[in-house]
Amino acid sequence: MLYKNPYNHYFDYVVQRDIDKCIRCKACVTQCSYGANYYDADRDLIYSLDHNCVGCMRCSTFCPTDCISIVRNPDAFRLNANWKDHNIKDLYKQAGTGGIIITGMGNDKPFTNYWEHMVVDACQVTNPSIDPLREPMELKTFLGRKPDKLEMNKNGDITTKLAPQLILETPIMFSAMSYGSINYNVCESVARASKELGIFWNTGEGGLPKALYGYGKNTIVQCASGRFGVSPEYLNAGAAIEIKIGQGAKPGIGGHLPGEKVLEGISETRMIPVGTDAISPAPHHDIYSIEDLKQLIYALKEATRYEKPISVKIAAVHNVAAIASGIARAGADIIAVDGFRGGTGAAPKAIRDNVGIPTEVAIAAVDERLRQEGIRNEVSLVAAGGFRNSSDIIKAIALGADAVYIATSALMAVGCTLCQQCHRGRCAWGITTNDPELSKRVNPELAAERLVNLIHAWSNEIKEMLGLMGINSIESLKGNRDRLRGVGLSEVELQALGIKQAGI
């Protein structure tokens, strides 16, 4: 090589291989979709091109003799508290290419994680806890507009006309991931799991593949600014429609599925020609105000004869509470608020890591505002953006969410190792790629089983947590902030979350 671009040298990972243990099976070579491993027949050795390694662990996982370890590149810049490694590397990359840096998944920067500063209450002596293994425990969740009051006739039948509701067996749904950003096999996995679990998955803005229309009863279809695949059939295929205004990973910007990813199936589902860029404008150009949003909400209600709840998804931003109030008043049945740790198939890194607010504070602010205005019952609140486990979910519900959306966690159940290369379309785990060979790495049946396992496990943990609080229904935890306390937070932070300091 005559000239080596310096930024090529500052790679993140090194593939270490124990030659004594290596049996030259070449599994690492075939498994790596980034070209980081190759076999040299002359020397009968496997070598690595470390600068191609993304740290996804596919090769080390599939190495039958465990001879590979992926380690962080020990080659270190001089320690500098201001110029961190990633600052330096990004700068070099941009000086070399002149490009906007694109990345995948959610914000990975060390912002305060409020879930980790909240603890849950438990019953001791005065109020008996409940054992969910032996006593009924209700996780069933209804999403949609609730009436101000219920009227019944003498027989006890409800006579009030109820708005359409989504009925969830557990307060967890799979968040929007479009066909195109993930491949068909992953879409099918998520759809299957939703059906088995009695919950919902969300198509994202890429349309609903024809072969998945059978999962419509467990599907939320999305209508985003690009209107890809939006047809009367599509709008009526799902159980609810979600208007996507924003996404936590990239608030305020549109989307862009590059032409390379628009293959036959995606082209058909999005209803755009093969190989063309699928550009979603930053705003919906028919929505420049709350009144315009109302217009689209009711256009969708009219199109589905008022039979389906309409959700509006926004990114959590500074004025989220006021915006949510406007959305509720515009007639939405569900508001989904996506915090800045939410993932994405591709976003400019500068935006992913610096725009938006954490879902914890957003949910607290929205719930509080809607209560103050006396309209909390008119809309359900779904929290999204970085849920890692059942305790994050319990806390979100205690802060005021009706249910949560998960996507990163769902992909991890399918195999994702958070290497943040989704935008490259070469996912070695076969998830965020449409390459037919790589896509085969996800078996919808097995992946669905793992998703079902995860949600069952979390649901059981949620039941345990409810039981120890002496609560036998998830309804009783909603917005019940008295069951949370803050640890290690300032007075202002406690105020923003609407919780008390531990010990008080």
Add this chain to the structure above:
Amino acid sequence: MGNSIKIDAQGVYYKLLNQKIHDALGNGETDIELTRVNGQRYIADGLKNDIRITINGVPGNDLGIFMNGPVITVNNNAQDAVGNTMNGGKIVVKGMAGDVCGYGMRGGKLFILKDAGYRVGIHMKGYKDLNPVIVIGGNAGDFLAEYMAGGVIVVLRMFGRKNGESVTGDYLGAGMHGGTVYIRGGADRKRLGKGVDVAGITDADRGLLKGIIKEYADDLGLDADSILSERFEKLVPLSTRPYAKLYTY
């Protein structure tokens, strides 16, 4: 020939009016005439039926949104977002139409006799045999054909604005990456958005235009030949991948 019915829309709330239309369709009506329409929204929203709707009066926003099939004639002006996210069918407006008409339109035809407002034909796109067409008889406002990915928009400058005013507004075709805009009498270069260029029309264009204008003129009682006798120019995207080189990782 199917059945026809007249519905008086005066003072009828949009929700009820649209329910009446659905009821009529349920009864097998195929020809619906709405009289004294005054701003009712969402007429023909999401309808897939092979029917005709005649509207007397001014329909409200989102006329024909998500629609896939019906033929609608408006004997007056129309308000905003006519043919929004429309998939198929035809809307003929015998007057002016407002802003955001044909947003994300994927198929069908939208014929407007006179002027159209701002943001018309944003993100229009075609797919296989779906090729949406918008014809504007007068002038168009700003942001015409922004993000356009497919389909055809024709601006005829026959009616409307005062002398000296431009045929289109500013940001014409900004971010356009597919489809074609034809402008009778030529495009105003000062108004061009980023990513588009102006070109003369070819024989293939002329053939396409002839078909479109013939149908338009027939529907609106105009003379196709005199419309076509003027010079046309077209807007073409500079790139079908305008943002391909913007990123790194």
